[in-house]
Amino acid sequence: MRGMALVDIPGSKSLTARALFLAAAADGVTTLQRPLRSDDTEGFAEGLTRLGYRVGRTPDAWQVDGRPQGPALAEADVYCRDGATTARFLPTLAAAGHGTYRFDASPQMRRRPLLPLTRALRDLGVDLRHEEAEGHHPLTVRAAGVEGGDVVLDAGQSSQYLTALLLLGPLTRTGLRVTVTDLVSVPYVEITIAMMRAFGVEVGREGDTYVVPPGGYRATTYAIEPDASTASYFFAAAALTGGEVTVPGLGGRALQGDLGFVDVLRRMGARVEVGADRTTVSGTGELRGLTVNMRDISDTMPTLAAIAPFASGPVRIEDVANTRVKECDRLEACAENLRRLGAEVATGPDWIEIRPGAAGSGTAGSGARGSLAGADIKTYGDHRIVMSFAVTGLRVPGISFDDPGCVRKTFPGFHEAFAELAKVLRKDSDG
Numbered sequence: 001m002r003g004m005a006l007v008d009i010p011g012s013k014s015l016t017a018r019a020l021f022l023a024a025a026a027d028g029v030t031t032l033q034r035p036l037r038s039d040d041t042e043g044f045a046e047g048l049t050r051l052g053y054r055v056g057r058t059p060d061a062w063q064v065d066g067r068p069q070g071p072a073l074a075e076a077d078v079y080c081r082d083g084a085t086t087a088r089f090l091p092t093l094a095a096a097g098h099g100t101y102r103f104d105a106s107p108q109m110r111r112r113p114l115l116p117l118t119r120a121l122r123d124l125g126v127d128l129r130h131e132e133a134e135g136h137h138p139l140t141v142r143a144a145g146v147e148g149g150d151v152v153l154d155a156g157q158s159s160q161y162l163t164a165l166l167l168l169g170p171l172t173r174t175g176l177r178v179t180v181t182d183l184v185s186v187p188y189v190e191i192t193i194a195m196m197r198a199f200g201v202e203v204g205r206e207g208d209t210y211v212v213p214p215g216g217y218r219a220t221t222y223a224i225e226p227d228a229s230t231a232s233y234f235f236a237a238a239a240l241t242g243g244e245v246t247v248p249g250l251g252g253r254a255l256q257g258d259l260g261f262v263d264v265l266r267r268m269g270a271r272v273e274v275g276a277d278r279t280t281v282s283g284t285g286e287l288r289g290l291t292v293n294m295r296d297i298s299d300t301m302p303t304l305a306a307i308a309p310f311a312s313g314p315v316r317i318e319d320v321a322n323t324r325v326k327e328c329d330r331l332e333a334c335a336e337n338l339r340r341l342g343a344e345v346a347t348g349p350d351w352i353e354i355r356p357g358a359a360g361s362g363t364a365g366s367g368a369r370g371s372l373a374g375a376d377i378k379t380y381g382d383h384r385i386v387m388s389f390a391v392t393g394l395r396v397p398g399i400s401f402d403d404p405g406c407v408r409k410t411f412p413g414f415h416e417a418f419a420e421l422a423k424v425l426r427k428d429s430d431g
């Protein structure tokens, strides 16, 4: 019998970060139900606390006292850890207040860019200075409120720049018009707009221009969906092993574009059912190669790369240049680790191609089950490298990680949860 599992996935990082921003900026007290408890989101909540917001936390819900006028403290020092949402959204929130706010981040996050966002904030009159490298943390915002107006933004590296500005819009005196010259990860902007609506703000669109009215946010009670990027590892596990995984709470109504990863698995041969409020992926034994554009869902690129050697044909993932400026250079990290396992891989500026089976094994086209060998995966402190190659580990014994704990960024309990799933999948394939 095939292994069947119902997997409870923790809350979405992206929804939790946005909800914390919106709650802090809203007029009134907001309750977030089922927020993600992980290093990124706890870092975000801690950052709010450092700015003087009150964030009450119980295991199942967080409560935030909104302050439409901005941070309660006139001075603060905020450490954003590894979280890009924290490092990009919080200085933007602070800009709407009055005071001097310094932001720093981990060495990993310090390396990641934010210049297009800080330039746009400066264009809007915000006094923002980078302390060391231009366009990187640490930085200081001397905030005196934001008037609003028109701004042009290149969000070709990260949609988070646009999200930050959209979230800021209702806190400006006259509203914001943001014209984008380029944009990646579009579904994340759609999440932002949908969540702003839930907090009482309607974002308009005129071609490439996003129009945000002034007037502030309304507090609410907001339930966080399970994290669709996290769910990708569990869905991939089903497709890879011939098992079946159902994730409740993520279905047709979900806001997150990363649930679209199941469409990739469907194209490869898995059976996929997306209900209104749950999604099931069943492996069929077939895993076909494909060429796929992952510009919209690039957090799931490593998930696909990690199962790609088991496909019957080449897997080519395109238009994912911005995965080079995530927690690590994910295209090279995936390629390097796949090669450590013995797979044949090529990369270009914005693509990766993985050939079936092991390099030089002459088994191309057979899926080469079993021909890869275990290795110590170099994680570069990237949670997604660990979680992705844990999926590979369902078929390749002897995989270990130089930093397994970095999953704390989005899913501290990942290893326990994944071991549970592996047990279910293994038990049923044994018996």
Ligand SMILES: O=C(O)C1=C[C@@H](OP(=O)(O)O)[C@@H](O)[C@H](O)C1
Binding pocket: 013, 014, 015, 017, 085, 157, 158, 159, 160, 163, 184, 185, 188, 298, 299, 322
């Ligand atoms: O807005 C967000 O919550 C996110 C946007 C995406 O980043 P980019 O827009 O930089 O691709 C995604 O990779 C990240 O994990 C979360």
Ligand SMILES: C=C(OP(=O)(O)O)C(=O)O
Binding pocket: 082, 083, 084, 085, 299, 326, 327, 384, 410
């Ligand atoms: C890229 C990621 O995170 P962030 O940009 O929010 O740090 C991620 O979670 O894969």
